[in-house]
Amino acid sequence: MSILAIRDLVIRTAGGRTLVDRLSLSVGPGERLGLIGESGSGKSLTSLAALGLLPDGMSATGSVELAGTQVVGATEKQLTSVRGRQAAIVFQEPLTALDPLMRVGRQIAGPLARHRGLKGAALGRAVTDALTQVRLPDPERLARAFPHEISGGQRQRVALAMALACEPRLLIADEPTTALDVTVQSELLDLLDELVREREMALLFVSHDLAVVARTVERIVVLKDGRAVEEGTADEIVHAPRDPYTAALVASARQLEDALDRGRTP
Template identity: 50%
Template structure:
């Protein structure tokens, strides 16, 4: 049996700050098989986007990545910039959060979609332009040929996001990374973009890493989910198992804070539950549980020892918590 398409082991990302180095991702492990879909979820600052940028070799200046990110057995963290340029846009595609800042405002849409094709394939400029027309049609842009010479500012937010998807898909990558792909889009367009990504991934057989803070999006889109807090994975497994049997206090807190329709349309609605306390400072994190100071179940060992991953259900679902049995008894109510 062949190994995983992507294997991440002990991934760390350290950022330079005025107070010294801060570790934004700490010891992250996961595998991704061909055709598999993985969701990474957590609140802002938990390390989701830094993980994506580390996989792409696009970390901010001064940041350092450690561990191993193996794509087909090749460690990307040890690869040269030239080698990473060969892989980005070719075997690795990425949809960034905000297309208006990711698309070049000085270049026409057709040229930007054609660029990875000219870099990574033998297509002529004319052939790449025709391929760009096909890609725009594939992602649902009406009258795609007439849009080739448009500039980003001449398109709506949803159209710009579709252009970003077309660029990411241009060379049929093995892995598509979508980092908050529906940020700043209205609900109707969000649904269209997510349906499009899901359909394209299923049709092509590529693997998907979807990064989001929206648990509903994750539940409807991916096979497996990984919950992050303060740079670490705290719970992971098949999405239906994890959401049916949340075993980490932080994951349960996230679900409790999801807005829900009041029963029978009752008004006024009760306030949403919140997770007490604040996200810990990345400079002050030790090896023990980073969630301990915000957790109602925390005890002495939670602040002294790193919690082990505890298996649940089929065995592929686990949570890093000393008190998983007690955590499962915590209420998940929201504004129900």
């Protein structure tokens, strides 16, 4: 049984413009699925729809079943019981995803108290453990910091710690490394891969970067203008793309990789 099953998802604006058109995909237990496409392809909207987080002025029809709960048409109370425990999301820019007026530890403590009923010393230990698991040094000190007092890479690890704190079955990572430099990006991808495998979680990894997606997932869905144009294993997509749009993405990724390699050559 799939943890996330999307069937004929349509996302429209209030004015009737279709942004995602009859999209279907599924993520099974422990599976890692990549959702890739250029800006405006509908990939981030799809990840938001999976948790019932579409912005005001947008609506979804079709079916989005998350861990047995139908997200489309669900009440906020129903969704609150699913978010954090069954599925969690890490966004592209942690500085905007985190509350700038709240200390890091308190932000991680929120879902732990709500979903696991922790309080007092047990809650404090759980916060420290969550920061330690994402390889952050001196977690007690960092828990007392505000988001603006730590680096971008540290903020994204804090966001990851928050997402993983309640041990969800599905992690949605929406462009989680785009705002980071190349070295920090690579370190975070390695950490993400390690944690997902250790916990046997499912992963929906959303990105415009084919090279990043291919190193992270087993299967890829390619979106163009809100529609899935191709689906296959990571190896099939990278080495034998069938759709011209996918082939263009592969060629672009290879050109960028070649240019970076030339830049690194002494």
